[in-house]
Each structure stands twice: as structure tokens, then as C-alpha cells.
Amino acid sequence: MxxxxxxxxxxxxxxPVNQPLSLRQGQIIFGKINKIFPNQMAEVQIGQQKLLAELSIPLSVDSNYWFQVQKGDKKPQLKVLTTMKTAANTQQNQIESLLEQLSLPKTTETRAVIASFVHNKLPLTSEILEQAASWLKNSKELKQDIEIIKQMADKELPFTKEVFASLSAVQSGKSFPKLLELLQDELTVHSVKNAPLMELLATVNGREPLNLEDSREIKNFLSQILRNLGFSYEAELAGHLTSNTEIKEDVQQLKPLLLDLLKADISPSIKEAAQQLVDKITGLQLLSQEVxxxxxxxxxxxxxxxxxxxxxxxxxxxxxxxxxxxxxxxxxxxxxxxxxxxxxxxxxxxxxxxxxxxxxxxxxxxxxxxxxxxxxxxxxxxxxxxxxxxxxxxxxxxxxxxxxxxxxxxxxxxxxxxxxxxxxx
Structure with a gap:
């Protein structure tokens, strides 16, 4: 491994984080009818959660259904898309029936995404399926990329190609030392003169060893390296905007310097090296959150x-x-x-x-x-x-x-x- x-x-x-199931218009979820009660009421199992539902159409106990969330007057409404009787309730049948209902192509990528969402009991949408399939079309690490898509849905991150690329950079196995050295080499080879960036790259990727027995030194190191990388850059910008204070233009943090570099007329190899670093920093920021x-x-x-x-x-x-x-x-x-x-x-x-x-x-x-x-x-x-x-x-x-x-x-x-x-x- x-x-x-x-x-x-x-x-x-x-x-473990206890949080209620959030139903939003357009979501597609897979559920099972556990019990039917008088007055057209039923217990619906969606993932690990049991909901009490008011029925407007007849449904069968122990049958599985694909539902689509629709806007209701006072509470969400679930529209039945397909019915899966217990005898035919294999995962493959579940996947094929949904693809037919949504008129989506039956590709390896769409099947894999649906299988992951069903297994992890996550709601999905037709837009998520189409976008995810397009990102996975040329994937060299299909299993890992599907895990990233699952994380995006699980953490309710914006479902964009940029977010996918950022999380992919975190899980690519390319370490900061290698990425920093790659950019340093590219800037040197192409004789790019950017003193603040070169100095900061050398500082972040410095060779000075860390004394792991000194807790104060470790704390100072962590604080400084996080600031040098630009982990708090956006938060600091937001703070300036909120307090209406002047934003410093000479910010010595790696992320803003890289963003400025990407706007310049530079070679494709430099742009690729800089983008990989930006994606990795952004991916770590996205994974750090409060729930x-x-x-x-x-x-x-x-x-x-x-x-x-x-x-x-x-x-x-x-x-x-x-x-x-x-x-x-x-x-x-x-x-x-x-x-x-x-x-x-x-x-x-x-x-x-x-x-x-x-x-x-x-x-x-x-x-x-x-x-x-x-x-x-x-x-x-x-x-x-x-x-x-x-x-x-x-x-x-x-x-x-x-x-x-x-x-x-x-x-x-x-x-x-x-x-x-x-x-x-």
C-alpha cells in the first residue's frame, strides 16, 4: 500500500457528528417503506434515518423507491421516480432504473457515482451525476476520484471543477516539499524574476531542522508555516472588508503571491506548477471546516x-x-x-x-x-x-x-x- x-x-x-438529514429541492434519494400506518401515514427509511411521511399515493411495505425532493407548501414533498420490489432489489437494478428514469447514459462513471452515493446513503442530483461523470471520464484513479466526489457531497462543498481539483491535489500524494521545489526549479530555468515569491518559497521549503522536543518551537513553527502558506489569507481579507480597514498590498504569503503569478504571462510549465500548489492549499482549506x-x-x-x-x-x-x-x-x-x-x-x-x-x-x-x-x-x-x-x-x-x-x-x-x-x- x-x-x-x-x-x-x-x-x-x-x-461522529449528529446532524439531521437535509432535504433540498431537486435531490434524489433512495428509501424504503418500513411501515404503513392509518390515515395514510408511513415510516420511510432513508439511510440511517427514519422519517414519518404523509402518503398521497399507495406504496408497499418493504419496497424500495427512488424519490426526488420537491417543494411543498409546508414541508418537503417526495416524488416517486421508480419502484424496486424486494425480489429484484439488487444494487445493479437500483442503478439501472435510476439512469433510465433520468435519461442519463449508462457509463462506467455514472454507475460508479450512483453506487458510491447509495452505499454512503447520500442524496444526489442529476446535475451532480452529469458533472461527476464528465470529471471522471479521463480519470486515472477512479476509486480515489469517486471518494473525492463523495466528500464534496458529504461536506456540502460547492460542486465545481475547481473544488474537485483542489481536493484531488490534497490526495494526489504530491508533497509540499516536492511541489515547492518544482516551482523553484521552473522559475529558475525560465529566469523569472520574482524576488518576494522566490524568497518565500525558500523560507517555506527551508532546510532548518525542527526540534521536536521543544513544544514552544513546534507551536511557533506551525503558526508561522500556516501563515507563510496563506491558509488564513481569505479570512484576513474578509476581516479587512468587515472592519473597513486598508488591505496591505505587500502580503508575504504564498497563496496570494501564486495567484498574482498565475495572472502573469508565464510559461505553461510554471503555470502548472503554481496551480498545483494553489490547489493543494485550497483543498486543505476546504477540508478544514466547522459543522x-x-x-x-x-x-x-x-x-x-x-x-x-x-x-x-x-x-x-x-x-x-x-x-x-x-x-x-x-x-x-x-x-x-x-x-x-x-x-x-x-x-x-x-x-x-x-x-x-x-x-x-x-x-x-x-x-x-x-x-x-x-x-x-x-x-x-x-x-x-x-x-x-x-x-x-x-x-x-x-x-x-x-x-x-x-x-x-x-x-x-x-x-x-x-x-x-x-x-x-
């Missing part, structure tokens, strides 16, 4: 450790305190590193009320012994920081849990229950 495959699988993990009280931050950062250049990937998921700060008492942090000697290493750290459980994933048998040797010292260090390290476990990548799922399989989002009449069919 290569680096990009591992990291895509690993970062599917998320803390209700839950905040998720996704970062991939270039740094050097003992003369070994690498990219550290990390994902933070947790809640904010009342004053808007990240709550370090209750959170989950995932790290992904490609180290010089022990190679690919993932660390899953769960914190509940300052009690910590850590899982380390690595395919090197040597690591298991090293962890045993340093566990006592690590517990003492965490105690000094007012944390209790309850457990630390090691697993190889692809190890199975008790339920038979991969140790880095995706967590399914939970849904809160509805009460009352939700929809009309």
Missing part, C-alpha cells in the same frame, strides 16, 4: 527532521470552548508521517476529559519494541502536561478490529431522529 493510498484511507476517520459545534482542521506541512525532509499530515477534530478557543480536553488528533527509518507512521490520539488513548499504526516490527521501552517515560511527560496517558497500542496498517473493519476505516456519520410529520409523498 503506497503513501497516498494509506493517507486517503486514514483521513477518512472523523468523530455545528464541531471544528475540523486538516493540514499538510513541510518540515525537516534530522536532515530528512518530509510532509507531516494532521487532522484535528473537536469542539470549541465558549470563548471560541479549541477545547484541548476533548478532541481527536490524527498524525501521518513518512519517516526516514520506520517509514509510514500514523498516530491516532483520542482525548476525553484530558485522558488520552493513543494508537500507532506502522508496518515495522521494531516499532512495537520501541514503544514498550518508552511508554513509562511518555506517561510521565504527559502527566507533567496534566494529561493522563491511559493506553498506547501499536497496529500494522490494514489490521482488523473486532467488528472486522479496517483499523483506519471510515466512521459513519450519525443522524438525530425526527419527530412529527417530516415529508409528504
Amino acid at each position: 503506497n503513501y497516498s493510498t494509506n493517507i486517503v484511507s486514514f483521513f477518512k476517520q472523523e468523530l 455545528g459545534p464541531v471544528t475540523q482542521l486538516v493540514m499538510q506541512l513541510p518540515f525537516s527532521f534530522r536532515e530528512h525532509e518530509m510532509e507531516a499530515s494532521l487532522q484535528f477534530t473537536g469542539r470549541k470552548t465558549k470563548d471560541g478557543k479549541i477545547d484541548s480536553d476533548f478532541c481527536r488528533i490524527l498524525f501521518y508521517l513518512d519517516l526516514q527509518h520506520i517509514k509510514e507512521t500514523a498516530i491516532d490520539m483520542k482525548i476525553q476529559n484530558r485522558v488520552m488513548n493513543v494508537t500507532i499504526m506502522n508496518n515495522q516490527p521494531l516499532l512495537f519494541k520501541l514503544v514498550e521501552m518508552f511508554t513509562k517515560e511518555l506517561k510521565e511527560k504527559m502527566q507533567e502536561a496534566n494529561y493522563t496517558l491511559l493506553s498506547i497500542a501499536c497496529k500494522p496498517f490494514g489490521d482488523k478490529n473486532q467488528d472486522g473493519k479496517s483499523s483506519h476505516a471510515a466512521y459513519q456519520l450519525g443522524y438525530s431522529s425526527y419527530k412529527g410529520v417530516d415529508i409528504k409523498i
